[in-house]
Amino acid sequence: MSATIEAPIPASGTKPADKMIEVVGVSRRFAKRLDFAGRIAAKLGAPIRDEVVHAVDKVDLTIRRGEVVGLVGESGCGKSTLGRMVAGILPPSDGTILWKGKDRTRMHGKEARAAMLQAQMIFQDPMSSLNPRLKVAEIIGEAPLFHGLTTRSEFGGYVDDQMRRAGLDPAFKVRYPHQFSGGQRQRIGIARALAVQPEFLVCDESVAALDVSIQAQILNLFMKLRRELNLTYLFISHDLGVVEHLSDRVVIMYLGRVVEEAPTETVFARANHPYTQSLLAAVPRIEARKKAFVTVQGEIPSPLNPPSGCHFHPRCPHAFDRCRVEIPALKEVAPGHRSRCHLNDLPNHGGQPV
Amino acid sequence: MQPSVPASAAPPTLQVRNLRTSFFTRAGVVPAVNDVSFNVERGKVLGLVGESGSGKTVTGFSIMRLVDDPGRIIGGEILFGGRDLVKTSEEDMRAIRGNRIAMIFQDPMMTLNPVLRIDTQMIETMQAHRKISKEAARQRARDTLGMVGIPSPDERLKAYPHQFSGGMRQRVAIAIALLHEPELIVADEPTTALDVTIQGQILAEVQKLAATTGTSIIWITHDLSVVAGLADDIAVMYAGEVAEYGAVSDVLDHPLHPYTVGLLGSVPNRNKRGEPLRQIPGMTPSLLSLPPGCPFQTRCPRAADVCRQSPPMAEILPAHEARCFRPHLEEAGVAA
Numbered sequence: 158m159s160a161t162i163e164a165p166i167p168a169s170g171t172k173p174a175d176k177m178i179e180v181v182g183v184s185r186r187f188a189k190r191l192d193f194a195g196r197i198a199a200k201l202g203a204p205i206r207d208e209v210v211h212a213v214d215k216v217d218l219t220i221r222r223g224e225v226v227g228l229v230g231e232s233g234c235g236k237s238t239l240g241r242m243v244a245g246i247l248p249p250s251d252g253t254i255l256w257k258g259k260d261r262t263r264m265h266g267k268e269a270r271a272a273m274l275q276a277q278m279i280f281q282d283p284m285s286s287l288n289p290r291l292k293v294a295e296i297i298g299e300a301p302l303f304h305g306l307t308t309r310s311e312f313g314g315y316v317d318d319q320m321r322r323a324g325l326d327p328a329f330k331v332r333y334p335h336q337f338s339g340g341q342r343q344r345i346g347i348a349r350a351l352a353v354q355p356e357f358l359v360c361d362e363s364v365a366a367l368d369v370s371i372q373a374q375i376l377n378l379f380m381k382l383r384r385e386l387n388l389t390y391l392f393i394s395h396d397l398g399v400v401e402h403l404s405d406r407v408v409i410m411y412l413g414r415v416v417e418e419a420p421t422e423t424v425f426a427r428a429n430h431p432y433t434q435s436l437l438a439a440v441p442r443i444e445a446r447k448k449a450f451v452t453v454q455g456e457i458p459s460p461l462n463p464p465s466g467c468h469f470h471p472r473c474p475h476a477f478d479r480c481r482v483e484i485p486a487l488k489e490v491a492p493g494h495r496s497r498c499h500l501n502d503l504p505n506h507g508g509q510p511v
Numbered sequence: 512m513q514p515s516v517p518a519s520a521a522p523p524t525l526q527v528r529n530l531r532t533s534f535f536t537r538a539g540v541v542p543a544v545n546d547v548s549f550n551v552e553r554g555k556v557l558g559l560v561g562e563s564g565s566g567k568t569v570t571g572f573s574i575m576r577l578v579d580d581p582g583r584i585i586g587g588e589i590l591f592g593g594r595d596l597v598k599t600s601e602e603d604m605r606a607i608r609g610n611r612i613a614m615i616f617q618d619p620m621m622t623l624n625p626v627l628r629i630d631t632q633m634i635e636t637m638q639a640h641r642k643i644s645k646e647a648a649r650q651r652a653r654d655t656l657g658m659v660g661i662p663s664p665d666e667r668l669k670a671y672p673h674q675f676s677g678g679m680r681q682r683v684a685i686a687i688a689l690l691h692e693p694e695l696i697v698a699d700e701p702t703t704a705l706d707v708t709i710q711g712q713i714l715a716e717v718q719k720l721a722a723t724t725g726t727s728i729i730w731i732t733h734d735l736s737v738v739a740g741l742a743d744d745i746a747v748m749y750a751g752e753v754a755e756y757g758a759v760s761d762v763l764d765h766p767l768h769p770y771t772v773g774l775l776g777s778v779p780n781r782n783k784r785g786e787p788l789r790q791i792p793g794m795t796p797s798l799l800s801l802p803p804g805c806p807f808q809t810r811c812p813r814a815a816d817v818c819r820q821s822p823p824m825a826e827i828l829p830a831h832e833a834r835c836f837r838p839h840l841e842e843a844g845v846a847a
Contacts, residue, residue, distance in 0.1 A: 373777035402779035439711030
């Protein structure tokens with residue numbers, strides 16, 4: 158890993174093979190179009206317009222081969238939308254996503270299919286992502302069979318291998334999803350994703366719905382699979398403890414923008430952005446007894462009508478005039494550590510945590 | 512909390528003694544709460560911790576006497592203000608519920624009526640339990656909303672529940688619970704669905720309230736770290752039983768029961784980054800087919816022959832109880 162952070166657009170000299178996925182200036186907007194009556198009213202001069210949510214706003218993100226990147230944020234910050242775009246199941250409104258150095262939208266045929274298979278997604282709620290009318294063997298084996306990764310005659314053995322790898326008893330393959338517990342269902346989701354031999358997994362809140370003891374089992378499984386299969390992960394979670402445990406690097410989002418990005422130790426030891434700092438202060442920890450909960454004031458603003466300038470300024474204890482008008486840039490404050498805050502431009506801060 | 516009153520002088524707000532609640536289903540009898548005992552002192556917070564199906568919510572519902580058919584309280588006592596709530600008539604219970612004991616649910620929309628304005632609901636709640644003029648009730652409602660940190664309470668009183676965000680709705684639910692200055696609040700996972708910064712705000716309000724009003728709180732949650740920061744005492748539940756009970760620092764720093772040890776090992780912690788978590792093998796057994804003896808024996812690394820009998824709840828260390836034949840005494844710094 159180089160000492161300096163990479164420029165968002167790859168110079169021709171960098172080795173694209175080291176980068177699993179590269180997200181360059183990606184935005185995603187969701188629009189609620191006016192209905193017929195609304196359009197007429199607008200034509201007649203009523204002050205109504207389409208409502209547009211900038212779910213993800215010009216995000217750059219590079220994930221290297223073998224890396225686990227944690228993507229953290231509160232509800233509505235766009236982390237799931239970004240995850241879906243990275244996994245290739247949602248097209249971006251703007252920007253490009255490079256898969257091993259090549260633009261995924263310009264791929265065709267075989268190459269595009271291979272790229273799709275290599276990036277898989279594991280969802281939060283296993284019950285709503287598993288077809289309730291299919292047996293486990295069909296859920297896990299359907300895609301590899303279709304894509305020619307296994308044959309009809311080898312099908313049974315192939316499914317057994319996938320189930321064993323995810324910690325499931327192959328004898329259960331004739332059962333239906335509702336016959337499993339939450340943790341086992343999540344294992345089915347993992348086995349299904351791994352069955353097409355991906356290199357890259359996007360886990361969207363994959364352990365959020367599980368009990369602590371089951372969550373620990375699934376987290377251990379993720380780490381074991383990473384070692385055995387040399388997997389790369391984008392791990393999306395609101396749980397900082399889980400992200401801290403698993404990730405090499407952490408990316409923090411707030412209202413559609415990346416506000417801070419750094420190696421995991423750096424984020425937890427020297428968070429630069431005031432939002433990251435208040436997020437870390439709010440996390441309850443077992444070591445903290447009878448602590449006085451002091452947290453950032455206010456609520457997450459509506460993404461329909463985000464604040465001007467820095468999105469965090471209405472809640473930020475350090476906000477000053479510039480924050481209200483100018484969007485801060487995501488700047489490097491230390492090698493490999495980027496933060497989007499105007500405070501870093503003030504001479505007396507000098508990139509140090511405030 | 513109450514330094515002027517010695518702990519032994521004031522009786523606890525709530526004493527639960529050997530409570531048993533079972534559900535009589537077609538598939539069999541489910542012992543959801545099995546011989547559960549604990550105290551909640553005045554102005555203190557008890558954390559009731561457990562995983563899904565451990566019986567923590569049913570315990571809370573039993574205290575409120577809200578257990579519905581096919582569930583029934585089949586034994587034990589719930590002593591509150593000198594009377595046993597298990598034997599209290601439904602009519603008397605209505606006068607206590609929402610007045611002297613209030614409940615906060617995980618989903619605030621369980622408390623709020625979506626088609627009524629906040630002021631209507633709050634005034635109604637006031638007038639249900641005491642003779643109070645509409646104007647005085649509105650004043651009290653406004654003050655309570657301010658107390659839980661809702662900005663511009665005068666205008667917010669006229670809003671409907673859907674006009675509030677999730678965190679604000681939970682604040683309204685807490686305000687309604689506080690209207691009658693209850694002696695006890697049963698809070699069932701009230702911050703589980705909220706974002707961390709909003710959860711922090713709610714926890715800060717709750718802490719302030721417990722300290723200033725002397726209200727006792729039972730905080731039901733699956734999250735050990737929330738309880739670590741909030742509670743005075745902690746009861747860890749497993750398969751309908753209290754596995755371990757004691758002061759927060761005793762239980763979390765020197766856990767005795769292997770289940771508590773496993774639970775603490777399962778929580779990702781900054782000291783163990785990247786290392787495998789110490790997981791508990793297997794999963795919670797079905798309450799319909801519990802093994803005879805200790806319900807944890809099938810998952811317990813310390814299980815022995817003796818565990819096929821039911822361990823009694825025993826005070827293994829001073830003021831630190833566990834239901835286990837083979838507790839972790841070495842780790843607690845005591846020779847076995």
